[in-house]
Amino acid sequence: MAPHELATLYAQLKTEFSAVNPDLQKCGQLLSKLKVGLVQAGLFLPQGDTNLDDLIITREILEIGAFWSIRAKDVPSFDRYFSQLQTFYNDFSSILPPSPRQYPVQGLNLIRLLTQNRIADFHTTLESLPPDALSSNPFIIHPVNLERWLMEGSYSKVWSAREEAPAEEYKFFVDSLMGTIRNEIASCEETAYDSLPVSEAAALLFFKSSNDLIQFAHQRAWQVDLLNQTVLFVRKDEEKVAIPKQKMIVAALEYAKELEQIV
Amino acid sequence: MDHSTSSSRRASGDDLGVQGPDKTIVAPLPPSALTDIKNNVQLIERAVSTLEPRFTHRVLRSLTTLRKRLDATVLKDALEAAYPKDSPTRAALAAYLPTAAEGVGMDVDASSGLTSPEVDTYFCLLFILYLIDNKSLGNAIEIAHQTAEKIHTWNRRTLDSLASKIYFYLSRAHEIQGDASGIRPLLLAAQRTASLRQDDDSQAVLINLLLSNYLSYSLYSQADKLVSKTTFPTSAGNPQLARYLYYLGRIRAVQLSYTDAHTHLQQAIRRAPNAKLAPGFFQTVHKLFIVVELLMGDIPDRGLFRHPVLRKALVPYLRIVQAVRTGDLSQFQSALSSHVVQFTQDQTYKLILRLRHNVIKTGVRSLSLAYSLISLRDICVKLHLDSEEDAEYIVGKAVRDGVIEARVDHANGWMLSHVHRPEGAEGIYATSEPREVFTKRIGFCLDLHNESVKAMRYPLNAHRKELANAEAAREREKELAKEIVDGDLDDDGDGPGMSDF
Structure with missing residues (x-):
């Protein structure tokens, strides 16, 4: 695939995804084409010296892919996009300018771990984030607070916080989170009340x-x-x-x- | 001693010959540094010829004391003593010394001719130390990389313990320079080679270096993968083992397996070098240990905070412990916010943040013990919770988690604590818990016994002597038996002779 073709696909994806009502199916097709293109251009798993602008575009495509997976309710696909993005967030952090979507994506990942009840992974991931993001970034604070309330048992706070999600994609996880909470509360009630x-x-x-x-x-x-x-x-x-x-x-x-x- | 007189003579010669900055270094020089190096070189050579790593270990043990006394002159003289004039190693290493030291001490001792790679490596190690101490990190890194490469090609078992030191200081130099993330591939490759060659010393050091490298960049998942893919050599020395256990404890604590973390950290504390010699490690491990113990719901021993080495370092942690013990959420918050810088520096901040619900749990428990009936409103006020609704859920969760024995009366908004507690004085002895604890403790004692039996050192070939003794005894016995037989024969021989008379 020629580079200009890649560029047009990328532009298409960007316009489609930032539309008010993006066509998820079309985005998915564009993404899979783009992935093939990226593999051919050697950018999918970047190694050695690669053009900085290319890297930024690859990162953006992957980020859009992560958001798209959430909207398409495809959690395993989100997982794949997220692991690919890890390279960009960790290893290239010194040469790439920070992405505005980095924290939303990482916050989404945290929520995902929380809903899957993978608390150990949740904390491991949390540990790798800078401490100031923990206290100031709204995308990170949201899952962190949720976890804290869940651990304490302040379920009403979790309930009331579900509408305060900092990004549209977070709401996807709300339902499964509510299911988890209900089961938690129910098991508490069984023992605490006659x-x-x-x-x-x-x-x-x-x-x-x-x-x-x-x-x-x-x-x-x-x-x-x-x-x-x-x-x-x-x-x-x-x-x-x-x-x-x-x-x-x-x-x-x-x-x-x-x-x-x-x- | 011949060495000491010659070196002191040369030292005075340097005093005359050297101008400028080096003069101040030379003046307080104890003459023995050079002698030590020479002795060490001999020891290393003996280690190589006898294949006995003990001598090399002895040399490396003196490294810390020797390090303080290293300077350009000592190194130069030592080089001249150990290498012939036209040796390429000598020229290469001498290039790293400050030029002011050149041109003196031309009276070369008769050198021992060829030097072994072990001695080369030892000198490189000394130079790396010297360069690190003199803030010339670039050069130190350069030598370290060259040496590491050479070690790789030499592939000699007698080099193992020296190699491990080289790797350690290579990584240390990079760490000081702040670009430690770049040497990970090198360390990983070295680790693979070391494990293939069954080089336990290097393997232990390299695993620790990699772990500390990962942890300083907060890459816990990578560190965890490394731990699961490698086995830490059992023959590794106590200091390395203590470090490894500490890193392991840290990883497990982050992953919420507090019991594992607790065991590892406790072992690390037991294996750690003397608190007075290595206060840094001792304090760091204890800080983490206290947090983990709190997370497990235990309260650390008060005596720990009075330990002379720990007292000052643990003050912020003492305040946290007090807050958790009394279940006072506001005290906890104030302790947390006033020492946030310290905790972040210790990398315990995020762990301490997790303690919040422990504080609440302790609070609920003390309330349930003190009151047989208390309104949710009062619980809310006493624990500084935000709403009664929260209080109800929290109490419910505490009941479910088995923290307290109570019922919630929703209609009246009360928490009713149970008067009769099955987990009372005799209650716990009706369960299987005492048996489990007993098994655990006996298991620990047996392990300790077996470990110490394994750790005993027997002098090499000692049994040969015994064998030789036994051999000699058998020989003597044989002789004796022969004599007796002979005597018998003689007697027999004599017998008829006698009868002839």
């Missing part, structure tokens, strides 16, 4: 109507008393702990063996 009025339980779980709640209650096998309009949480009796014979025998034999070696 019973709850249906309306209150719905409010705690952020359901708009009690019908939604009743459906949810069935999923979790809660008893709903429709007469008194209460949800009863049946406590599982703690089963009696049996003596772990196997383990104890193994341990005792192990001690005997070791003792024999010492004496």
Whole structure:
């Protein structure tokens, strides 16, 4: 593919993507063509000395690709674009001018890790970000706060923060995040309450109507008393702990063996 | 001693010959630096001829004390003593010395002729140290790279421990210059070679260098991958092992496996060199250790903060610990904000940020222990939470996580703590926990015993002597037996003779 062809494709993608209602399918086609072109131009996995402007354009294409994957609800594809962008953000950070989309992309990645409950990866990624971004960049603060509230149990804050997403793409993750939160809250309620009025339980779980709640209650096998309009949480009796014979025998034999070696 | 007199004579000669800046360096020079180098060269040669790495280790142990006494004159004289005049190594290394030192000390000792690569490497090491100390990093890096390349082509096992030092200072020089990210490929290549050649010394040092390189650029995922792909040589010395364990602890702490991190850091502290000799490492490990312990929900021992080496360095951490212990969120925030610079410098800031919910948990727990019934409103006020709603969720989560035994009464807005606690005085002994703890502790003791048995050093060939003794004893026994037999024969011989009479 000739360089000018690449340039026209890039221009097409840029105009299409920045339109008010971008045609996602068309963007996807353009992106896959562009990727082939980049591989042929040796820019897909840049090595050695490459033109600075080319690198910036490659980075932009990949960034658009990352956003496009989120809009097209294709998380694995986002993952791929993100790992390719890592090279540009880390290894070329000294020669390339910082990208305005770097923090939105990294913030999106953080949210993704959070919704997939990959907390360890979340923190590892966080550690590699500069500390001032952590306290001042809105794209990063958002996921960081969400994680903190989740850990504390301030679920209402997470709920209220869902509308404050700093970028359009963040909202894609809101739904799955809400699912996670509901399950968390539900498991808390099971242990912390004996019973709850249906309306209150719905409010705690952020359901708009009690019908939604009743459906949810069935999923979790809660008893709903429709007469008194209460949800009863049946406590599982703690089963009696049996003596772990196997383990104890193994341990005792192990001690005997070791003792024999010492004496 | 012959060496000391000759070197002092030369030192005085330098005093006369050298003009300008070098004069000040020469004056306080203890004459023994040169002698030390000469002795070390002999030791290294002995190590090479006997294939006994112990001697090389002894030489490297004196490196730190020798380093303080190195200067241009000492190095020049040592070079002249060790190399013949037309040796290319000598010329190459001498070029790095300041020109003022040239033209003196022409009385060359009779050199030992050919020098081994080990001695070459040792001299390069001394030069690198000297150049680093004299802020001439460019030259130090140049020598280090050349030496590393040579080591690679020589491929001699007797070089291993010297090579590891060269790599260490190569990376150190780059670190001071601030371009350490560039040498990663070189270190990785060296690490691969070292592991192929089963060069344990270099391998240990290189893994540590790579880890510290990654961690200083906050590349935790790369560091983690390196750890999972390599095995740290078991024969590595304690200092290297301590460093490795510290890096491992740091990686695990970031990945939220606090129990692992805790074990590694504890081992690192135990393996660390004496606190007075290496206070920096001791303090750094303890800082991280305290944070990890807090994250695990434990409170570090108060005695730790009174340790003479640690007391001053740990003051900011003491305030955090106090805040976590009392569960006071506002105290925690103020401690955090007033020491933020210190924490960022220690690379513990982000870990400490995670402590926030531990503070809340402790707060909830102390409330549930103190009150059998408390309104959510009061919890909210006491823990400085933002709203009652939050308080309810937080209490709910605490109950689910098993932090407290309580119920929430939603209608009245109360938290009811349970009066009877199954996890009470005898409760825990009804579970399997004591057995698990017992197994763990016994396991630790047994490991310790086995490790120390393994770590014992037996002098080489000592059993030969015993064998020889045994051989001699057997010989004597044989002789004795023979004598007895002979005696018997004699007796027998005598017998009939006697009877003839």
